Amino acid sequence: MYAFRLSTPTTLAVGLAMCLGLAGPSVGDDNTKPSDTQVNPKAVSLIPAYDVLAISPDGKFMAATDGSLHLYDLANGRELARLGWPSKSWCRHIAFSPDGRRIVSAHDGNIIGEPDLYVYLWEISPEKKLRRVAELLARNREATDFFTDVYQASFSPDSQTVVAGSAGEAIYLWDCRTAKERLRLHGGVAAAFTPDGRSLLAVSHDGLIRCFDASSGNAVAPPKDFVRSDYIFTEGVAFAPNGDRVAVWDDHQVLLLDARSGQRVCRLTRSGRVTLSADGRYLIISGRSGVGFFNAVTGAELGWRQGGNGEFGRAGIALIRDHEILLWMEHEKELKMKIQPP
Secondary structure (H helix, E strand, C coil): CCEEEEEECCCCCCCCHEEEEECCCCCCCCCCCCCCCCCCCCCCCCECCCCEECCCCCCCEEEEEEEEEEEECCCCEECCCEEECCCCCEEEEEEECCCCCEEEEEEECCCCCCCCEEEEEEECCCCCCEEEEEEEEEECCCCCCCCCCCCCEEEEECCCEEEEEECEEEEEEEECCCCCEEEEEEECEEEEEEECCCEEEEEECCCEEEEEEEECCCCCCCCCCCCCCCCCCCCCCCCCCCCCCCEEEECCCEEEEECCCCCCEECCCCEEEEEECCCCCCCEEECCEECCCCCCCCCCCEEEEECCCCCCEEEEEEECCCCCEEEEEEEECCEEEEEEEC
């Protein structure tokens, strides 16, 4: 079990709902009551709070952003490196490469007349120092763009390629060794590789899942029995690393979709940032009213945790090794972390 304590008068300990024995109402019920179940871990490290973060594949390091990219040692909470970026942009998403040697970041330009989407590639040295390798993309908003707030980029399973979508549904692929664009195709505001690296899963501005050949960029035909039933104004996307599930959300709902068939698994009338566990079994929603835990296979709610003041503000969540580590960070507060043995 993993649990956390905030360095504020109000203590909130969060773990996986199945580990804490939390129970919740049926899917879609917005009247979830917080559980009384609490744990009292002893803090062993103190890390400033961030709402954009990622954990290295080996679980030893954390990357986080505010106005700079930070690298932390999770064993002792020590900051190992910090480096800024040249553009006047705000980082919205970061991800480690599977080999742990690189980081990719996607940024919101947020300045009139400046590019609306930046993608940067970073390298982590053996001494755990950061180096900005390249500005992969500085894309200006176009008249044909959709008004979506999706800023996302990720790596191929072999860590050699970066993929990112855009508001105009252009999908870009770059070679990490040369930092050159390798392929461009049309089909999604966000995209990710399947675990075998042969295909790309892409989500359109209205929530449709498409599949493409990762080498040629050719579209793969949907299943013959596919009948679309859901539309959503895509404001966020989360891909399960095992390729089984995709979560798409807006300000009012989360659609959990089967990646292979494109069909709905469930619809959750919740809002907030969504994280899927690596094994595709659990879904976590972090919003202003709290953190909810769900079974991503059935959509059943496993539990709900409410903040002491009723609002979490902006929060960051990261998972590693299936659902074994959960990090929750409340905006402008600090997190003390204790990793407990199972």
